[in-house]
Amino acid sequence: MLRAPRTPIAVAALAALPLLPLPAALQAQTDYETTSIAEGVYQFRWVGHNGFFIVTPGGVVAVDPISAEAATRYASEIQRGAPGVPLEAIIYSHQDADHATGAPVLMREMGQEVEILAHRNALAPLRAAADPDLPAPTTTYQEFMSIAPGGRQIELHYVGANHTDNSTVVYVPDVAVAFAVDFVAHDRAGFQELAGAVFPDFFESIPALLEIPFETIVFGHGPPGDRGSIHRQISYYDGIRSAVREALAAGWSEDRAAAEIRLPEFSGWGQYDAWFPMNVRGIYRWMAGQ
Numbered sequence: 001m002l003r004a005p006r007t008p009i010a011v012a013a014l015a016a017l018p019l020l021p022l023p024a025a026l027q028a029q030t031d032y033e034t035t036s037i038a039e040g041v042y043q044f045r046w047v048g049h050n051g052f053f054i055v056t057p058g059g060v061v062a063v064d065p066i067s068a069e070a071a072t073r074y075a076s077e078i079q080r081g082a083p084g085v086p087l088e089a090i091i092y093s094h095q096d097a098d099h100a101t102g103a104p105v106l107m108r109e110m111g112q113e114v115e116i117l118a119h120r121n122a123l124a125p126l127r128a129a130a131d132p133d134l135p136a137p138t139t140t141y142q143e144f145m146s147i148a149p150g151g152r153q154i155e156l157h158y159v160g161a162n163h164t165d166n167s168t169v170v171y172v173p174d175v176a177v178a179f180a181v182d183f184v185a186h187d188r189a190g191f192q193e194l195a196g197a198v199f200p201d202f203f204e205s206i207p208a209l210l211e212i213p214f215e216t217i218v219f220g221h222g223p224p225g226d227r228g229s230i231h232r233q234i235s236y237y238d239g240i241r242s243a244v245r246e247a248l249a250a251g252w253s254e255d256r257a258a259a260e261i262r263l264p265e266f267s268g269w270g271q272y273d274a275w276f277p278m279n280v281r282g283i284y285r286w287m288a289g290q
Contacts, residue, residue, distance in 0.1 A: 032070070034077045035224075038175035040152075043218050044077055046070035049099060052179040052218055053078055054172055057150025059088025060110075063170050063179055064220070065102030068133050074102075075109030086110065088149045091156065092118040092137060093181035094167045095125050099220060101134045115139050117147075119158055121166035159208035161198035167205070171212050178212055181220030186229045188222055188270035189236075194282035203237055206230060222270060232266075237283075239263045244284050254284045 035043045040055040051074055052063040060078050065071040078087075087110035092100040095118070107113050118126075118137035126136040145156040155171040162183035170179040182191070184206055194202070209217075209230050218224045240263065247257040258277040266272060284290075 032073050032077070034081065036081075037216060037218060037224060038172070038177050040082075041172055041175055041177050042077075042081060043224065044074050046073065048221055050181075050218060050220055050222075052170065054152070054154055055082045055085060056088065056152035056154070058152070059086045059149055061089045061091065061147070061149060061154055062087065062106060063091040064093050064099045064181065065090065065106045066099060068102045068105045071102030071105035072109055075106055078110065087112045087114050089114050089147065090116045091168065091170060092116065092122060093170070093179065093220065094119070094164045095122040096164065096182070097131070097134055099181060100126075101131070103135055104133060117141070117145070117156065117168075119156075119166035119168050121164075155212075157212055159211075160205035161201040162205040163197060163202070165198055169209065169212065171214060173213075176213060176215040178209070178214035178217045179219075180209060180217060184209065184217075184230060184233050185219045185222050185270075186225035187232060187268075189266075189272050189275040190279045190282075192275055192278045192282075193285075194279060197282065199283075199286040203241070206234055206237070236263065236266055236269075239266070240279060240283050241287070244280060244287050247284070248287060254281055254288070254290075257281075257284050 031047045033045045035045070037043055042053050044051040044053060046066045049066045049070070051066050051070070054061045060082060062074065062078065065074060087107065090103050090106060094100070103116055116135065116137045117139045120140040120142050123136055123140055126134060141156055143158050147154050153173050155173060157169040157171060159169055167181065167183060171177070183202060210227065214227070216224055216226055217229060240261070243261045243263070244257060247261060258280045261280050263276070
């Protein structure tokens, strides 16, 4: 369980303050950026990875420290946007080191040791890894968990296996904002050959997102989106599966499928030229039973 809420010290008012943007000249020189998504809800970008933090009357809940280096800047951005607000908890979106590393640094920089929340399936692999920069979660859940630091509700949803078997979708109901990592993005092809994806669950978890009543959704990479972003991702993967199914029925090899299958309606998406043929390969191997 989380600690009892601290006595508010004008924290509720701080949660409503917008995070002031960096001067344009400074933004151009940095590998990070913090964007206000909704009242007290922010996206923190470190190079190509995004974290997500929520300011509540009970403290700040930070999702995905990203790395030890990123966590130092993450803490300063939290303190810039919500000065004097303590850290309340850290959430891992999933077990992967490129998103979850850095919790000890974030705690040290914020001056508090706090609980780390994650899906139950992340516990065993992180314990086995025994990485001091990526400690195992201290609190886990199975299907759904709700916390309310100082009264502001934050939900943790498990929509099934996808990129891993322990992906958590974080949802802030009062502003209808969600955060989902690696198995979806805004108008961008999947990462390379979709290595590690749990099929067919991967495809089922994406429409399951729509059961969460978000209006805005922040992703682990790239810009935020909306419900339309998820509908388009569903159509994208449906299109690849349909085309691969036809290719297999026609006796095409993997190389031919990767070379000839195209979905021109998605050709303007991020990484389409580089990753679309690789997405075809990953799905071909699964559908071919390789």
